[in-house]
Each structure stands twice: as C-alpha cells, then as structure tokens.
Amino acid sequence: MEPDKNTWWNSFYYKGKIPWGHLPSTFLQRMVYQFPTNAKILDLGCGHGRNISYLYNLGFQVTGIDFSDVAINDAKQLCDATFITKNLVEETNWIDDTFDVVIDFGFYHFFPSERRYVYVQELLKVLNPGGIYINESGRLRDHQIGGPLYKPPQFQLQDFQDIKDHLQLIQINEAILPPHGTWGEYPCWQIVCKK
Incomplete structure (x- = not known):
C-alpha cells in the first residue's frame, strides 16, 4: 500500500533537512x-517559503499553495503572505483568482505525466493575459556531476511540451545549481514563458 502523500510531505518538512536550502x-x-x-x-x-518570503519582502502581493x-x-x-494548503496534483480549481506571475520551483517535476494536462489547464486559468510563468525543474543529467541525496523525478525537454503548446516560450536554460541544502550540484531546466 502506498503511504499517504500528505503524511510523507509533512514528515519531510518536519525533519527540516530541506534539499533545496532556505535561500531564494x-x-x-x-x-x-x-x-x-x-x-x-x-x-x-511554495514549500517552506524560501521564494515567497523573498518576493513578499520586495513588496509584491504573493500567494503560496502547497500540499x-x-x-x-x-x-x-x-x-504575512496568503497561503493555501491544497493538493494541486489531485484537485482542480486551484484558486479563484488570477495572477501576473506564476512561479514553480520544483513542483511540476513531481506532477505525474498523465495529469500534466490538468496542471496546464489550471495554469492557463490563473495566469493573466501577458502574464509571466517561471519554472525550475530537475533535468536528466550526467551522473558524473554528482547530485542530490534525495532525487526528484528528472525531466527531459519534451516533458515541457504541454506548457510550450499553450504559452510563448521566452527563455530556456540548462543550468547546474551549486551545492546548497542537502543536495550536491543539481542539474535543472530554467524556463520562462508568457501567456
């Protein structure tokens, strides 16, 4: 029997060994x-708030959703941002609001491939026309580089096709993040799109 995902994520955060660190x-x-x-x-x-607190302190109006x-x-x-606890993978109608910018740092790559169409449909609902979408997700890598102790699913470029089919791709980078948190160097995709 598969463990309850909410219990797993709560235990993960409760232990405090956050692989991606605490800096934005x-x-x-x-x-x-x-x-x-x-x-x-x-x-x-949004996880434990490393990015949302950075944006809040810059004066942006921010909302974070996490499981x-x-x-x-x-x-x-x-x-003092707005926070919502919600299972974005299994639920639709994420939030009854729209946004100028939607960011995703490490969520999409956990989304099951058979449910990515739901992610895209919900993203299109909440992102304003002309809005900016930013995504940073793990990518398939050269295992000689080193890497995380806990490995999230790794993506290839074609895994973003559903998003690229609906948003204008502005920028895509292959990056290797320096060691931080409990991870070593971490290969990722960095993507910017516009609606």
Missing part, C-alpha cells in the same frame, strides 16, 4: 526585475 532561487532573483511593479504572484508548491500544512506553517513564520 538565484534564477528567481535574476528574473524578478522583469516582473511588473506591484505584480500579483502565485507560488505553486504540506507543515511547510505552510513554516512559511507563515517568514512573511
């Missing part, structure tokens, strides 16, 4: 200057 994404820090002033931003799979109430409680200690 350096990719996000580079991209934030392209966001509209006073943008409304949605953080999908783990333990992670959400941690994030609430960092900033």
